[in-house]
Amino acid sequence: xxxxxxxxxxxxxxxxxxxxxxxxxxxxxxxxxxxxxxxxxxxxxxxxxxxxxxxxxxxxxxxxxxxxxxxxxxxxxxxxxxxxxxxxxxxxxxxxxxxxxxxxxxxxxxxxxxxxxxxxxxxxxxxxxxxxxxxxxxxxxxxxxxxxxxxxxxxxxxxxxxxxxxxxxxxxxxxxxxxxxxxxxxxxxxxxxxxxxxxxxxxxxxxxxxxxxxxxxxxxxxxxxxxxxxxxxxxxxxxxxxxxxxxxxxxxxxxxxxxxxxxxxxxxxxxxxxxxxxxxxxxxxxxxxxxxxxxxxxxxxxxxxxxxxxxxxxxxxxxxxxxxxxxxxxxxxxxxxxxxxxxxxxxxxxxxxxxxx
Amino acid sequence: xxxxxxxxxxxxxxxxxxxxxxxxxxxxxxxxxxxxxxxxxxxxxxxxxxxxxxxxxxxxxxxxxxxxxxxxxxxxxxxxxxxxxxxxxxxxxxxxxxxxxxxxxxxxxxxxxxxxxxxxxxxxxxxxxxxxxxxxxxxxxxxxxxxxxxxxxxxxxxxxxxxxxxxxxxxxxxxxxxxxxxxxxxxxxxxxxxxxxxxxxxxxxxxxxxxxxxxxxxxxxxxxxxxxxxxxxxxxxxxxxxxxxxxxxxxxxxxxxxxxxxxxxxxxxxxxxxxxxxxxxxxxxxxxxxxxxxxxxxxxxxxxxxxxxxxxxxxxxxxxxxxxxxxxxxxxxxxxxxxxxxxxxxxxxxxxxxxxx
DNA sequence: GCTTGTGGCGCAATCGTTTGGGTAAAATGC
DNA sequence: GCATTTTACCCAAACGATTGCGCCACAAGC
Numbered sequence: 051x052x053x054x055x056x057x058x059x060x061x062x063x064x065x066x067x068x069x070x071x072x073x074x075x076x077x078x079x080x081x082x083x084x085x086x087x088x089x090x091x092x093x094x095x096x097x098x099x100x101x102x103x104x105x106x107x108x109x110x111x112x113x114x115x116x117x118x119x120x121x122x123x124x125x126x127x128x129x130x131x132x133x134x135x136x137x138x139x140x141x142x143x144x145x146x147x148x149x150x151x152x153x154x155x156x157x158x159x160x161x162x163x164x165x166x167x168x169x170x171x172x173x174x175x176x177x178x179x180x181x182x183x184x185x186x187x188x189x190x191x192x193x194x195x196x197x198x199x200x201x202x203x204x205x206x207x208x209x210x211x212x213x214x215x216x217x218x219x220x221x222x223x224x225x226x227x228x229x230x231x232x233x234x235x236x237x238x239x240x241x242x243x244x245x246x247x248x249x250x251x252x253x254x255x256x257x258x259x260x261x262x263x264x265x266x267x268x269x270x271x272x273x274x275x276x277x278x279x280x281x282x283x284x285x286x287x288x289x290x291x292x293x294x295x296x297x298x299x300x301x302x303x304x305x306x307x308x309x310x311x312x313x314x315x316x317x318x319x320x321x322x323x324x325x326x327x328x329x330x331x332x333x334x335x336x337x338x339x340x341x342x343x344x345x346x347x348x349x350x351x352x353x354x355x356x357x358x359x360x361x362x363x364x365x366x367x368x369x370x371x372x373x374x375x376x377x378x379x380x381x382x383x384x385x386x387x388x389x390x391x392x393x394x395x396x397x398x399x400x401x402x403x404x405x406x407x
Numbered sequence: 408x409x410x411x412x413x414x415x416x417x418x419x420x421x422x423x424x425x426x427x428x429x430x431x432x433x434x435x436x437x438x439x440x441x442x443x444x445x446x447x448x449x450x451x452x453x454x455x456x457x458x459x460x461x462x463x464x465x466x467x468x469x470x471x472x473x474x475x476x477x478x479x480x481x482x483x484x485x486x487x488x489x490x491x492x493x494x495x496x497x498x499x500x501x502x503x504x505x506x507x508x509x510x511x512x513x514x515x516x517x518x519x520x521x522x523x524x525x526x527x528x529x530x531x532x533x534x535x536x537x538x539x540x541x542x543x544x545x546x547x548x549x550x551x552x553x554x555x556x557x558x559x560x561x562x563x564x565x566x567x568x569x570x571x572x573x574x575x576x577x578x579x580x581x582x583x584x585x586x587x588x589x590x591x592x593x594x595x596x597x598x599x600x601x602x603x604x605x606x607x608x609x610x611x612x613x614x615x616x617x618x619x620x621x622x623x624x625x626x627x628x629x630x631x632x633x634x635x636x637x638x639x640x641x642x643x644x645x646x647x648x649x650x651x652x653x654x655x656x657x658x659x660x661x662x663x664x665x666x667x668x669x670x671x672x673x674x675x676x677x678x679x680x681x682x683x684x685x686x687x688x689x690x691x692x693x694x695x696x697x698x699x700x701x702x703x704x705x706x707x708x709x710x711x712x713x714x715x716x717x718x719x720x721x722x723x724x725x726x727x728x729x730x731x732x733x734x735x736x737x738x739x740x741x742x743x744x745x746x747x748x749x750x751x752x753x754x755x756x757x758x759x760x761x762x763x764x
Numbered sequence: 765g766c767t768t769g770t771g772g773c774g775c776a777a778t779c780g781t782t783t784g785g786g787t788a789a790a791a792t793g794c
Numbered sequence: 795g796c797a798t799t800t801t802a803c804c805c806a807a808a809c810g811a812t813t814g815c816g817c818c819a820c821a822a823g824c
Contacts, residue, residue: 063539066811078776094772096771118478121472121474121781136493139496180470287699290703319705342494342643343643345643346674348680433804434780471780475809478780
């Protein structure tokens with residue numbers, strides 16, 4: 051906290067050699083004292099010397115030059131993080147978890163946006179590797195990615211976050227389970243005609259959530275045709291477009307819609323309303339991620355909460371292990387459904403169940 | 408793009424010395440050829456040699472070790488960026504502009520969240536300076552900040568972004584003008600009883616938007632009492648709480664509300680609706696920033712658009728100048744009001760104007 | 765009294781670049 | 795043909811930290 055006051059007003063930071071000169075000992079001794087945990091420091095210097103060193107270092111506000119350290123040790127204590135876009139609150143939140151966990155272990159992070167473009171992913175990865183980061187966290191892996199195979203071939207330590215990929219360690223939400231939660235909920239509420247706003251087909255999040263929903267829906271006895279699944283972008287615009295398609299097609303409109311992303315859900319809500327449908331009344335809708343917005347919307351949005359901060363924190367933990375050469379398993383965190391006004395009402399009265407109102 | 412293929416499968420990157428050895432020349436010559444722009448390179452090597460060097464460097468996928476370079480040159484080609492939180496879409500978007508502009512000039516950026524805490528701001532700044540960044544971009548400066556004075560005393564190059572502070576260069580939206588736009592709009596629509604959800608009192612964005620609104624409102628002949636201005640958090644929760652206060656107090660409720668932040672506006676919309684008010688009908692509301700959500704909400708939200716990407720880009724430009732010792736002036740970018748359903752209707756019919764419907 | 769240990773430290777190489785100062789040879793000037 | 799400049803390089807010293815090795819002094823063991 052107070053380190054700024056003591057860091058010295060001069061522009062040139064104090065070095066090991068400065069400390070050594072002032073103490074009349076060699077810089078290597080200073081290094082050993084400061085660098086090693088106290089048990090290793092034994093043998094390097096007498097406890098009296100060690101004390102003097104530590105005292106002066108604190109006084110002068112010494113902090114080792116990371117560039118010099120990296121040059122010597124070949125490790126930068128920095129991770130690279132690549133996400134589709136930080137303006138997507140989901141990724142931004144995961145990144146907060148990453149930053150927090152990295153900082154806790156004295157690592158720094160570079161983060162870059164790939165805009166979900168294959169070329170940019172590769173370019174940004176190159177930039178980060180040119181910076182000699184110790185490892186990468188990829189939050190934007192595509193289903194058919196070749197990049198991750200290349201990285202593995204080059205022995206670059208990395209883990210996946212947010213989206214998973216068979217054969218690579220990842221920290222994600224259990225998206226299949228999330229989809230299942232929604233299927234159960236909508237089925238129980240009496241819905242039988244549903245549609246899915248499925249997201250981008252190259253993202254495992256979209257694929258898994260949709261698959262979980264559709265599989266469980268079949269198990270429950272429901273029918274979900276190919277044309278009931280609309281692949282779309284993850285933002286409000288994408289949800290709007292998808293909703294237009296759902297409304298615009300021939301036949302009875304669905305009574306419920308599952309959107310694999312809150313923002314797409316919000317876009318869809320706008321469209322439905324524009325078509326005279328009251329969300330939560332004429333049509334139910336459920337989102338995913340339980341963004342802080344969902345509960346606060348004019349019509350509160352039902353949503354599946356994924357533990358975004360934990361996903362980020364866990365990714366860092368895993369990357370540390372990968373760097374240490376340990377075997378790591380992918381982790382899928384359990385989601386939780388929050389039912390709100392947008393899908394709370396029972397809709398479609400079934401003869402067998404005879405739900406009133 | 409293809410650099411990854413050529414970067415060599417080996418784990419140890421190729422160095423200047425490697426190239427020099429293979430070419431039978433000295434590494435300093437290689438450095439000069441590769442490092443200097445072609446005009447400076449003249450004098451360092453014959454054009455034939457230069458050609459051979461460049462060709463081999465490309466073949467071997469040489470990329471200079473940034474740590475070694477930094478150690479020698481004392482510059483890291485990295486900026487530190489501190490924001491309240493990246494999960495705030497406004498700051499995340501500005502950061503996208505920062506990253507883009509920094510990358511264009513071959514700089515990298517570290518970004519950290521301060522959660523708008525004074526202690527964390529200082530701590531994060533310390534971490535970044537320990538990393539020896541070439542400069543800082545602060546997106547979270549508080550009105551009475553002492554940190555920025557300390558930084559200046561230490562001759563740390565930095566600029567402000569998003570929020571401004573007298574006496575320091577900043578890249579912001581012209582928030583005063585933004586507030587004025589809203590005042591004009593609401594006055595013209597016939598509103599006379601209004602309230603402001605003002606945001607955090609330590610943020611210049613909040614202060615300026617509120618001041619611009621309130622000043623113009625007086626000029627127009629309106630009355631805005633102290634209790635009509637509710638200071639609050641910038642998120643949906645904050646907007647919700649503020650709206651509760653507005654509704655809950657004695658006397659006639661306002662017919663229009665200006666929220667200095669879209670998310671707070673969304674929270675307020677929820678509250679109003681919960682109290683049986685139809686936004687856009689019974690009560691008008693205008694937000695700020697024109698987040699991508701605003702236009703897509705079930706009831707599209709009027710909002711003042713601020714050029715967030717440009718603010719970020721410009722901050723980088725300014726920081727470059729500061730580092731070069733040039734004099735830089737603060738820049739305030741012009742905002743633009745987008746009127747949508749949430750405030751489109753004329754409300755309060757004035758005798759003098761006789762607005763119908 | 766001699767070896768053997770060991771605590772406490774110094775020496776110097778090293779990481780990969782950059783850069784001021786050389787120095788031969790070639791080119792130019794007159 | 796000789797002095798001078800230019801070309802095209804090389805040398806070596808940094809930058810700041812880490813780390814294997816070595817050395818000296820003192821203590822302990824026998």
